[in-house]
Amino acid sequence: MGPLQGMKVIELAHIMSGPVCGMMLADMGADVIKVEKVPDGDDSRRFSPILPSGESASFMIVNRNKRGIGLNLKSARGREVLARLLSDADVVTENYRAGTMEKFGLGYETLRELNPGLIYCAISGYGRTGPYGEKGGFDLIAQGMSGMMSMTGEEGREPIKAGSPVADINSGILAALGIAAAYVEKLRTGRGQMVDTSLFEAGLQQMYWPAASYLADGTILPKMGSANSTSAPYQVFRTLDGWINIGAANQSNYERLLEVLDAPQLAADPRFATNASRLAHRQELVEILTARLVQRTTDAWMVEFDRIGLPAGPVLDIAAALAHPQTIARDMVVETDHPSAGKVRGLGLPIHFSGAKRGASRPAPLLGQHTREVLAEFGYSDGEVATLIDERAVLAQA
Secondary structure (H helix, E strand, O other): OOOOOOOEEEEOOOOOHHHHHHHHHHHOOOEEEEEEEOOOOOHHHHOOOEOOOOOEHHHHHOOOOEEEEEEOOOOHHHHHHHHHHHHOOOEEEEOOOOOHHHHOOOOHHHHHHHOOOOEEEEEEOOOOOOOOOOOOOOHHHHHHHOOOHHHOOOOOOOOOOOOOOHHHHHHHHHHHHHHHHHHHHHHHHOOOOEEEEEHHHHHHHOOHHHHHHHHHHOOOOOOOOOOOOOOOOEEEEEOOOOEEEEEOOOHHHHHHHHHHOOOHHHHOOOOOOOHHHHHHOHHHHHHHHHHHHOOOOHHHHHHHHHHHOOOEEEOOOHHHHHHOHHHHHOOOEEEEEEOOOEEEEEEOOOOOOOOOOOOOOOOOOOOOOOHHHHHHHOOOOHHHHHHHHHOOOEEOOO
């Protein structure tokens, strides 16, 4: 099921960036085997919120459609098991600090000899080269160093990070894209390779337009809140009962907006006649438009804007966003049946294919849930598995 059916992935990654990558691959049909440390598993298993069942909602939302095993990589026998898994895998993902896999005796050069077709994906704070190549990284730090925080928020206020861990999530997406590209080459040549991306680069990638301005003429774009440096009005506005985003980014849309607001005189006002003049007098324009927009509710304005085809949308909280009819129509809320937590909802795959449809068929695994099943597939007998469990080289559910 899914375009990546047949791809076998060993996920050594933990917390956010790597698991996002693995879930995307799994949602698209890959067989992703999540390897967790024992005895505690992925650190995100202890992240809030913790459900009454004892399971972490944070862990479950990025680990569905995977099988899970528990391995003690501090044990020689545990490392032997991992080596066997990797000898027959298409992909391995990890987001450890540089040198960790080498300490296990399973660095890229060793694995390339063991399995020449292996695609080794490393997600790190800054990438595997450069002066920061050996430093660990976090989403907050990456957002700050990439320039994102310098232009997020209101002018004159302290640096603000995006509310969502953008660098973490985007690095997982970039890793999945790199793996898919490397897999295409592997299918053609039989050779694997290293795929190397980072939180820092994932943050930099979000800066295309600010980078364009700076690289073109040295302009550093200022903080503008929800506004835009290239067009106006293009920002959030207050209404009678909340907020609405209006994208009147060109002349025709601006004139449509004036029509609905019953303010045709503004079209002839020299302060607002062109996009350049509107940018120069943006605050004055915002005050005039806001005085009209606060007279009606967001929903009432949306009816009018939709009628004339003006790009606009309400500012929703997460509850309203997940309940929106468009969210539901696009299958962006999915449900799985977890063995201990029961029905669990999560975010769906934001990529849609006209061919085979991959659903949320498997909940996030319990720690060691599929250890016996996976080891049997890799040639271990029941007796050998029992010995590995007794030696605490692996962890398996009863």
